[in-house]
Amino acid sequence: MRIVSSLLLVAAALAYPWLVPNYYLVYAGVLTVMYAAMATSWNILGGLSGYVSLGHSAFFGLGAYGTGLLVARLGWPWPLALGVSTAGVALFAALVGVAAVRVRGASFVIVTIALVSAMNLLAQGWRSLTGGSVALQVPSPFAGLHRGQTHLLFYHLFLALLAAVLLAWWLISRSRYGSGLRAIREDEDKAESLGVPTAAYKVVAFALSALFVALAGGLYALWFGSLDPIFVFSVVFGASMVLMSLLGGRRHLLGPLLGALIVAPAGEYFLIALGETQIHLTATGVLLVLVVLFMPEGILARRWRRDHNRRAPQVLRRSDGGA
C-alpha cells in the first residue's frame, strides 16, 4: 500500500507539468522543486549535525555565478561549466568550513550570515567580472526551445537533482558517518571523547550540503538566464531553506521537501496577491517566528509522535506526555 501510494506520488510529480493548465504553473513548479532540493541539501548539515546555516545562499550564488560566467564569458559547454563550478564551490565550502565549524551554535549562525554578506559585497563590487547590480546575462544552452519548453526541461532537471539529494541524505543518515553526525548534534563533546572525528565530519557535511546547493545554483543560472547579486546572495533566500526544513521537520528525510511544498507556493501566491510590496517579508518572518515558537520539530515530528504514541503502551505515553 505504501509502495503504491509512493509510486503514485512520484508519477504525479513527473507528470505535473502536463497536468497544469498554463506555463506559469510549470514555472512555479520549477521554483518549488528547486527550493525542495536546496532545503533537503541544507538538511544534510542542519538536520543531521544540528549546525544551522543561514548562509547557504552563498553557495547557491557562487554555483550560479560560476556556471554563468563559464558559459557566458568563456563559452564552455554547460555540463562542463556546471560540474567545474560545483566542484569549485564544494572545495571552497570545505575551506570555509574549516574556519566556520570551529564555533558552535549561535556563533556558527553569525559566521554563515557574514559569509553570505561578504559574497554579496564581492559580487556587487567586482563589476568587471559579475556585472555588479546590472544583472549578468547567461545565454540559454537550449536556444531552440521556447520559454515554456525550457521550464518543462528544467522542471525535470531539478526533479532529478531533488531525487539525488534525497538519496544522498538517506544514504548518509543510515551510514556510520550519519550516526557520527547525529552524535555531534546531540552532544558534541561526548561524541568527540568517544572518538568521533568531529571536525572532519562537520567539514565534510558542510561541503556536501554546499555541493548540492551549488548544483541548484548552476541549474538556476542556466534556467533563469539572468543573475542579480542582491537576489542570489540574499540572507532571506538562505533563510527560506531553514524555514522550509524546520516547518517540515529537519529530523526527517521528507521534512524539507514538505516544507518547500508549503512555503514556496505560498510565497508565489503572496507575490501575485499582494504585488511587489514588502509585506511578503513580514509574512515569511511571522511564519518563521510561529514555527520556532510552536513547532520547532516540524510537521512530520508531530505526526510521527502521534502515530508512535498510539502504538506505544500506556505507560510510555504517560511519561512522554510529561516531557
Added chain:
Amino acid sequence: MTLLLQGLALGLLTGGLYALLAAGLSLYFGVMRVVMVAHPAFLFLAAYLTYSLHTGFGLDPLATMPITVPLFFGLGVLLQRVIIRGLDPMMSVLLTFGLALTVEGLLGTIYTGSYKSVSMDYATRSLSLGEVHLPYDKIIAFWIAVITLTALFALLVKSRFGRALRATVQHPEAARLVGVRTERVAGYGFGVGLATAAVGGTVLALVTPFFPASHWAWIGKLMAIIVVGGLGSVLGAALAAILLGVVEGLVLVTVDATWATLMFYAFLLVTLLLRPQGLFGGRLAHRF
C-alpha cells in the same frame, strides 16, 4: 598623510556608533545567550520613527529620544518576557531573524523602499582641524554614543540593577540563590539593549540616508564586531567596534567602500581561525 588622518578621524567617529550598537548586542548575549539578529532592524525602526516625528511634528531628531527610548525599553522587556525567554540559543537566532524580516517588511510596506533622510542645517557643516574636516553630524553622533555608553557602563557597574544583571550573566542559578529575580532582570536587560537601538536609530537618522533593507549590512558588521570583541563582553565589543571603525575608515579613504566593508569579514575570519573566543572574550564564546 592628510587623507589617512581624515580616514582615521572619520573611522573613530563611526566606531563610536558601532560601539554603542555592538554593546547592545553583547548585552543581549550576556543576559540571554541570545544572538539578537533583529537589533539592526529595530535600529532602523527607530530611525524611521525619528523620521516620522521629524517630518510630522517638526521635532528635532535629538528631541525624539525621550519618546523612542522608553518605547523601545518597554518593547524590549515585552519581547523578552513574552516570546524570547525559554528558547535555546540556536532557536532564538532564528526567532530574532524572523523578527528582523517582520520589521523590514512592515517598514518597506509603510515607508516604501526608497531612501529617507533627516537633514538638519547644523548637521551639514563641518569642523576643520587643519586639513582634516569633520562633519558636525558625525561629531554629534559620536558624543551621543559616548555619553550613552558611559551611562550604560555606569548602570552595569554601579547600580544595584547592574550588579544583579552581571550576577545573572555570570551564574544564573547562583544569582537566583542569593535572591536575584533573574527572569525579571533578564527582561530589563533586554529592554536596556533595545533602548540602545533607539538611541542608535536617532543618531543614524541624523548621519546617513536609510532604506528598509539597509539593516542587513549592519547585521554583518555588528556580528563581526561582537565576535572579534568576544561574545558577551560589552567592553570587548566596544573596543573591537572602535578598532574596526578605524580600519574601515582607513581602507575607505585608501581603497574603496567594498574593501572597507570586507575588512569586517576578514577580521571575523582571522579571529575565528586564530582566537575563536575573540580578542577580549572568555569561555562563553565556544559554547554558543
